[in-house]
Amino acid sequence: MKNFNLETLCVQAGYSPKTGESRIPQICQSTTFYFGDTQAMADCFDLKSDSYFYSRLANPTVTALEGKVAALEGGKAAIGCASGMSASMLTAFTLCEAGDNIVSSSTIYGGTYNLFGTTLPKLGIECRFFNPDAPAEEIEALIDEKTKFIFGETIANPSIVVFDFDKVSSIAKRHGLLFIVDNTLATPALCQPFRFGANIIIHSTSKYMDGHAAALGGMIVDGGNFDFKGNPRYPAFNLPDESYHGLVYADLAAPFATKCRAQMIRDLGAIMSPQNAFLTYLGSDTLALRMERHSANAAKIAAFLASHPKIAWVKHPSLSSDPYHALAQKYLPNGQGGMMSFGIRGDVHICAKFMEALRLITQETHVADVRSCVLHPASTTHRQLSKEDLEKAGVPENLVRLSVGIENADDLITDLAQALEHV
Numbered sequence: 001m002k003n004f005n006l007e008t009l010c011v012q013a014g015y016s017p018k019t020g021e022s023r024i025p026q027i028c029q030s031t032t033f034y035f036g037d038t039q040a041m042a043d044c045f046d047l048k049s050d051s052y053f054y055s056r057l058a059n060p061t062v063t064a065l066e067g068k069v070a071a072l073e074g075g076k077a078a079i080g081c082a083s084g085m086s087a088s089m090l091t092a093f094t095l096c097e098a099g100d101n102i103v104s105s106s107t108i109y110g111g112t113y114n115l116f117g118t119t120l121p122k123l124g125i126e127c128r129f130f131n132p133d134a135p136a137e138e139i140e141a142l143i144d145e146k147t148k149f150i151f152g153e154t155i156a157n158p159s160i161v162v163f164d165f166d167k168v169s170s171i172a173k174r175h176g177l178l179f180i181v182d183n184t185l186a187t188p189a190l191c192q193p194f195r196f197g198a199n200i201i202i203h204s205t206s207k208y209m210d211g212h213a214a215a216l217g218g219m220i221v222d223g224g225n226f227d228f229k230g231n232p233r234y235p236a237f238n239l240p241d242e243s244y245h246g247l248v249y250a251d252l253a254a255p256f257a258t259k260c261r262a263q264m265i266r267d268l269g270a271i272m273s274p275q276n277a278f279l280t281y282l283g284s285d286t287l288a289l290r291m292e293r294h295s296a297n298a299a300k301i302a303a304f305l306a307s308h309p310k311i312a313w314v315k316h317p318s319l320s321s322d323p324y325h326a327l328a329q330k331y332l333p334n335g336q337g338g339m340m341s342f343g344i345r346g347d348v349h350i351c352a353k354f355m356e357a358l359r360l361i362t363q364e365t366h367v368a369d370v371r372s373c374v375l376h377p378a379s380t381t382h383r384q385l386s387k388e389d390l391e392k393a394g395v396p397e398n399l400v401r402l403s404v405g406i407e408n409a410d411d412l413i414t415d416l417a418q419a420l421e422h423v
C-alpha cells in the first residue's frame with residue numbers, strides 16, 4: 001500500500017480480505033479469542049506473537065482502522081483509543097512520570113489544555129506552555145533534561161493558528177526531544193506532520209476522520225522515526241521492562257507504540273470499541289473528498305464574510321490577510337480545512353440575535369463533521385467569564401466559531417446573509 005496516493009489509501013488501506021471473506025471489515029464484538037494450546041497463548045503474553053487474545057489489547061475491527069490511519073499518515077503503527085482525550089492521556093503516560101515535564105503550545109484544544117495544565121500536574125507532571133508565535137529561543141528556554149516531549153496542533157482548535165513545524169522540529173532535533181502533533185483539524189488529507197519532523201501524531205477521530213458525528217474515538221500514530229537508543233532523556237525505553245521479561249523498547253521497530261500498548265493500554269484501558277472503529281473506518285473512506293469540499297466551502301465563505309459590512313474580522317488561513325496565511329501556504333497548500341471564526345460588529349446580545357436567526361446552520365458544541373454548525377463561546381462555553389477575561393482568553397464577546405460542512409456553499413452564504421440582516 002506504501003506507494004499509493006492518499007485518495008487510494010482512504011478506500012483501500014488497513015484491510016484486505018482473502019477469498020470469500022467480507023469486503024469491508026466485520027464488526028468483531030468478541031472480547032476474547034480461542035486458543036488450541038498453551039504455548040500459543042504464552043507467546044502472546046511474551047509479545048512474541050501478534051495473534052489476538054483479548055480485545056482490550058487488540059481487536060480485528062480496530063486493527064483495520066489503525067492500519068488505515070497509519071498508512072494515511074505514513075507512520076509505522078497506530079493505536080485506536082476511546083476518544084481524542086484518551087489518546088493524549090495515554091501518550092503522556094507512555095512518556096512521563098512524576099518529576100517530568102511537557103513543553104506545549106498554549107493554543108491547543110481546551111480539553112488538552114486542561115489535561116496538561118491541571119490534571120497532569122496533580123500527578124507531578126508539569127506543563128510549560130509557549131506562545132506559538134514566540135521566537136525559537138524563548139521556546140527552547142523552557143526545555144530541560146526532564147522534558148519528555150514538545151507539543152502543538154497543526155490547525156489549533158479554536159484559535160485557527162497554523163503550527164510552525166520547521167521552527168519547533170529544529171528545536172526538538174537539537175535536544176533529542178520527541179515532537180508530538182495533534183493533527184485532528186488538518187487530517188492527513190491536508191497535512192502529514194511526519195514529513196515536517198513530527199515523531200508521533202494524535203487524532204480525535206470524532207471529528208473529520210469519522211466525519212459524520214457518529215462515533216467518538218482517538219488515534220495515536222507512531223512515526224517510527226525517532227531514535228530512542230542510548231538517548232539519556234528516555235531511560236524507560238533503554239532499560240529492560242521487567243513486566244515483559246526484560247524487553248528493551250528502544251530495540252524495536254515502533255518503540256513508542258509498543259510501549260504504549262504493552263504498558264498503558266494494558267494498565268489504563270481506554271481503547272476504541274469495535275463498533276466505533278467500524279463506523280470510523282466507513283467514514284474515513286471519503287476523507288480526501290470531504291476535506292476538499294470543507295476547504296473550498298470555507299474559503300468561499302471566509303471571502304464573503306471578510307467583505308461584509310457587519311463583520312469586524314474573519315480568521316481563516318485561506319485569506320491573504322490572515323496572519324497564518326504564509327504558514328498555511330507552506331504546510332496546508334491543498335486546503336485549509338473548514339474551521340473558521342469571525343467577529344460580528346456588536347455585543348453579546350447582537351451575536352445571540354444572529355445565532356438565533358440562522359436557519360440551516362445549527363448551534364452545536366461539536367465541530368468538523370459534514371453538517372455546518374456554529375458556536376458563540378461568550379454566551380455558551382465561556383459564559384462565566386467577564387468581558388475582560390474573554391479578551392484575555394482570546395475569545396472576544398463578538399467571536400463566532402463556524403465549522404463549515406459539505407453543503408452547497410451558496411446555500412450556506414444565503415443563510416449567513418439573511419441572519420446578518422437581523423443584526
Ligand SMILES: *Cc1c(COP(=O)(O)O)cnc(C)c1O
Pocket residue numbers: 083084085086109111112153157182184185203204205206207216217218
Ligand atoms: C475534539 C478534539 C480533541 C478531543 O477529542 P475527543 O474525541 O472529543 O476526546 C482533541 N484535539 C482536538 C484538536 C480536538 O478538536
